[in-house]
Amino acid sequence: MAANTKTSRKAARYAVPVAVAGVAAATVAMVPAFANAGGPDLPKVTAQQLIEKVAASDVQQLSGTAKLSTDLGLPTMASGLLGGGGVTGGSADPQDKVAQLANGTHTFRVAADGPDRQKLTFLDGKDEYSLVHNGADVWGYDSKSNEAFHEKEPQGSERGGDKKAADRLASSPQQLAQEILKEAGPTTDISVGDTAQVAGRDAYQLVLKPKQSGSTVGSVQIAIDAKNGVPLRVQLLAAKGGKPIVDAGFTKVDFAKPAADTFSFTPPKGAKVTEGSDAAREHGAEGKGDGFKALDSFPGLGALTGGANGKGDVKVLGEGWATVARIDTGAGKGLKDMQNDKNTPKEAQQFLNSLGDKVSGKFGEGRVVSTRLVNALITDDGKVYVGAVTKDQLVKTADSAK
Structure with missing residues (x-):
């Protein structure tokens, strides 16, 4: 640059x-x-x-x-x-x-x-x-x-x-x-x-x-x-x-x-010092976005991102305050597959079962996880729609996505 x-x-x-x-x-x-x-x-x-x-x-x-x-x-x-x-x-x-x-x-x-x-x-x-x-x-x-x-x-x-x-x-x-x-x-x-x-x-x-x-x-x-x-x-x-x-x-x-x-800063005597490049290599996170790393951190959910080598695709839908990001994880595995997989850890099963409201539409079926600011729609076919929009707006966007 x-x-x-x-x-x-x-x-x-x-x-x-x-x-x-x-x-x-x-x-x-x-x-x-x-x-x-x-x-x-x-x-x-x-x-x-x-x-x-x-x-x-x-x-x-x-x-x-x-x-x-x-x-x-x-x-x-x-x-x-x-x-x-x-x-x-x-x-x-x-x-x-x-x-x-x-x-x-x-x-x-x-x-x-x-x-x-x-x-x-x-x-x-x-x-x-x-x-x-x-x-x-x-x-x-x-x-x-x-x-x-x-x-x-x-x-x-x-x-x-x-x-x-x-x-x-x-x-x-x-x-x-x-x-x-x-x-x-x-x-x-x-x-x-x-x-x-x-x-x-x-x-x-x-x-x-x-x-x-x-x-x-x-x-x-x-x-x-x-x-x-x-x-x-x-x-x-x-x-x-x-x-x-x-x-x-x-x-x-x-x-x-x-x-x-x-x-000015000098590490105190006896302090353990970690270099930034060493931390990245140690955790094998090079090449993955923060959203995928967050999913990977929870037991069993790494499958939604395709694991350590996931190559999910992100597409921006809408504009301004109504912008929604669609993440196609490329994992070939969705929520329903995770819930039915006997190898999914118990903690992950509990997390999946606790996810928000079930919804359906032209996009298929999934669940909406809500906070006061952000709503996320996780579909059964492995896509994630997320934005600072209401649940209804999120479903509407997913329905109209191409």
């Missing part, structure tokens, strides 16, 4: 591309916020102006504390699988730690000094887990087990590890907001909501709502610092109401330059 492409990717991490303003222009509601609903009294702005403010923000240095709460409504059994579905190099592996954020409430300290230095320290319980990116090195360290994970970018590459461990630092409100805004398009209505105070700072709120029917998402609300344009909080609200599905925001933030030693 050309160096200028990598440089662009690096810049995109810290400021929403200016192009977003143009892409979203046709869908932005050009109406200022009139009601503050108890929030700070700020000058009126349009959604277009807010997007441009985020895009123009050049803040690359900050430190503070953030909180992430996630309520997907996962079944108990599924919640127990979190953290064990990916390539794992032990308890210090960043992928394992980030996977645990998919449920519950988590607090962490965050610091950033440009695109090459960031640090997240998870503060769940008395033990700490730190994820540090400093130049070409990414370290994960678990104080409880005294284990460390290390990944280094290849020599001669500029930001060569963008898609590796460095990306696992993208859990801050800034990163979430940037990803959401980059994806905003003609299926999204964008407006300005009530003002708010987040981490003691005055903020506007940008509200994104699906124009399409059938989405499980009611809206996404992004609180944006009124002075510097930094996203301070992101809330994902369900179409059915209730508390946010995802609520990620700073509780304390300072935009001064962090001390240089904030990003």
